[in-house]
Amino acid sequence: MRLAALEKLHPxxxxxxxILDEKGTILLGSGxxxxxxxxxRLLAMGITSVYIEDDRTADIVIEDVISQQTRQEALxxxxxxxxxxxxxxxxxxxxxxxxxxxxxxDLFDVILSEMxxxxxxxxxxxxxxxxxxxxxxxSVNVSILAMAIGMEMGLTQKQLLDLGVGTLLHDVGKLSLxxxxxxxxxxxxxxxxxxxxxxxxxxxxxxxxxxxxxxLSAHVALQHHExxxxxxxxxxxxxxxxxxxxxxxxxxxxxxxxxxxRVYRKGxxxxxxxxxxxxxxxxxxxxxxxxxxxxxxxIYPLGMTVTLNTGExxxxxxxxxxxxxxxxxxxxxxxxxxxxxxxxxxxxMDELTTMIVACEM
Numbered sequence: 543m544r545l546a547a548l549e550k551l552h553p554x555x556x557x558x559x560x561i562l563d564e565k566g567t568i569l570l571g572s573g574x575x576x577x578x579x580x581x582x583r584l585l586a587m588g589i590t591s592v593y594i595e596d597d598r599t600a601d602i603v604i605e606d607v608i609s610q611q612t613r614q615e616a617l618x619x620x621x622x623x624x625x626x627x628x629x630x631x632x633x634x635x636x637x638x639x640x641x642x643x644x645x646x647x648d649l650f651d652v653i654l655s656e657m658x659x660x661x662x663x664x665x666x667x668x669x670x671x672x673x674x675x676x677x678x679x680x681s682v683n684v685s686i687l688a689m690a691i692g693m694e695m696g697l698t699q700k701q702l703l704d705l706g707v708g709t710l711l712h713d714v715g716k717l718s719l720x721x722x723x724x725x726x727x728x729x730x731x732x733x734x735x736x737x738x739x740x741x742x743x744x745x746x747x748x749x750x751x752x753x754x755x756x757x758l759s760a761h762v763a764l765q766h767h768e769x770x771x772x773x774x775x776x777x778x779x780x781x782x783x784x785x786x787x788x789x790x791x792x793x794x795x796x797x798x799x800x801x802x803x804r805v806y807r808k809g810x811x812x813x814x815x816x817x818x819x820x821x822x823x824x825x826x827x828x829x830x831x832x833x834x835x836x837x838x839x840x841i842y843p844l845g846m847t848v849t850l851n852t853g854e855x856x857x858x859x860x861x862x863x864x865x866x867x868x869x870x871x872x873x874x875x876x877x878x879x880x881x882x883x884x885x886x887x888x889x890x891m892d893e894l895t896t897m898i899v900a901c902e903m
Contacts, residue, residue, distance in 0.1 A: 544599040544845045544857045547591050547902035548584055553577050559593035560610060564678040566617030588676075590808075591902050593845065598874055598885050599857050604845045608656045608686060612649075616682045619649055620710050624678070627748050628717040643707055643754030650689070650706035654699070657689060677713055680798055685709035687794040688787075690838035691831060695790075705787045707755055708762025712791055715745030715763060739775045742767055758787060766791040769826040789828045793819060793835050796827075801903070809903055812841040813867055841866045842898065849900040853877030856888070865891055871898075 543558040555576045561569045561584070570580065576592075584592070593604070606613070623642050688709045692702050716724060719741055723734045730738065745763035749755050765788030768774035770781055800815035810818075816836070823829040842848065846858045854877055860870035868890040876882055890896055 543593055543602055543604055544596050544847055545591055545843075545902060546594050546596075546847050548581055548589060550902075551576060551581065551592075551594065553581070556595040557592055558595045561589065561592065562610075562614060562617060562679075564617065565621045566614035568614075599845065599859075599872065602845050602857070602859060604843070605660070607660055607690070608653055612652055612656060613682065616649060616653070616685075616710070617678055619645060620678050620681050623711065624681075624714050624717055627711070627714055627752070641754070642752060643756075643759075646707045646710055647703045650685075650703050650710075653686065653689060653706070654693075654702060657686075657693065676802065677716060680802065681710050681713055683798045683802075684712065684791065684794045687798065687835075687839065688790050691790050691794065691834050694834040694838050695831070701787075704756050704758050705762070705790065708749075708759035708787055709791050709794070711745070711749060711755075711759070712763050712766050712795065713741065713745065714748055715741035715743070718744050739767075743776050758785065761785045762787045762791050764788070766795055768792070770828060771825045774826075790831055793827050793831050797835070797839070811898075811901060812903075813898070816841060816867075836866075839866075842869050842901065847902040848898045850888070851897050851899045853879075854888075855879070856885075859887060860889075862891060 553576060557570055557572050557574045557576065560571045563569050570584075574580075608616075623646065626642065685706055688705055689702060692705050697705065719737060723730070723737055726734065742764050746760050749760035749763055750757060762785070764776070765779065765784050768777065768779045768784045768788060769792075770784070770789075772778045772780040774784075797815055797819060800818065801809045801812055819827060819832050819835070823832050840861060842858045842861065844858055844861065847855065848858060848871060849855050850871065850873075854871075854873045855875040856871040856873040858869045859872045862868065862870075870887055870889045870891075872885050872887050873882060874885055888896060890898075
């Protein structure tokens with residue numbers, strides 16, 4: 543199995559993993575053969591890479607920290623929860639107050655159980671989703687990554703559950719924004735950015751009215767765009783004025799947003815996103831939280847297709863925990879773009895002048 547750019551694949555290539563929509567429904571199941579029509583449809587939806595079967599990487603087993611079933615349930619739950627919270631006339635208010643928070647905590651009991659069963663697994667993002675409905679996948683990714691950071695920091699089960707509820711719903715306020723501004727394929731005007739800056743307060747007001755959602759979870763929605771130096775929004779809080787849950791969420795949120803494709807831009811390379819986080823330690827982000835993040839995330843996960851500065855193209859087959867930026871690459875194409883007859887491996891820890899310059903994501 544490997545992760546490959548959709549536009550480079552030929553008809554007949556088989557999917558190795560299912561592609562899910564924003565509700566967690568399977569769009570295309572594993573084992574489906576891609577056709578020219580399917581490829582064009584996926585590209586039109588903003589899906590740029592997929593996991594595929596490849597005999598040359600058949601030995602690579604890519605294990606996510608949560609199962610596909612749990613991810614599907616998480617997507618379905620965040621979709622229905624946000625819909626109910628932003629359209630309260632659809633359900634009796636008494637039902638909403640009792641069910642939403644409880645349902646999310648029940649989900650995170652399962653998520654935490656799965657994550658704790660894989661203590662040595664590093665988290666990598668599932669960024670294979672449509673740019674048209676990125677909010678729901680983004681919310682799930684941010685919440686799982688925040689869980690991983692929280693576990694690394696030694697948070698209690700109750701703290702992790704409150705963090706999980708808050709992160710899964712941290713962007714609920716965005717559903718109240720004009721979609722033409724939220725998905726604008728270009729730079730926002732000053733006036734448009736002022737509109738965007740309203741979503742944390744809107745989300746907080748929605749969540750704090752729910753009896754089954756703690757005020758600390760609601761503060762994740764309110765404070766996840768605050769920065770340590772006071773330059774964030776909506777209140778310009780500084781340092782410890784920002785709740786720990788929001789400081790954790792800020793790191794997870796920014797990294798996921800930077801590395802994911804959006805309708806208005808392509809995602810950044812993982813190591814470039816990490817450099818931005820590291821460069822903002824002490825000003826935007828809490829340093830020890832970023833350090834915990836580095837221990838939990840896989841920058842170049844197993845199976846990712848990458849291009850080296852030599853022009854060779856290959857797949858990540860091994861990641862050293864202490865040096866995740868320097869994985870071992872199995873080369874599948876030479877510097878001329880030709881398939882090699884016998885794939886060979888390069889350990890970037892041994893070849894210090896060789897580096898990753900692009901990846902398919």
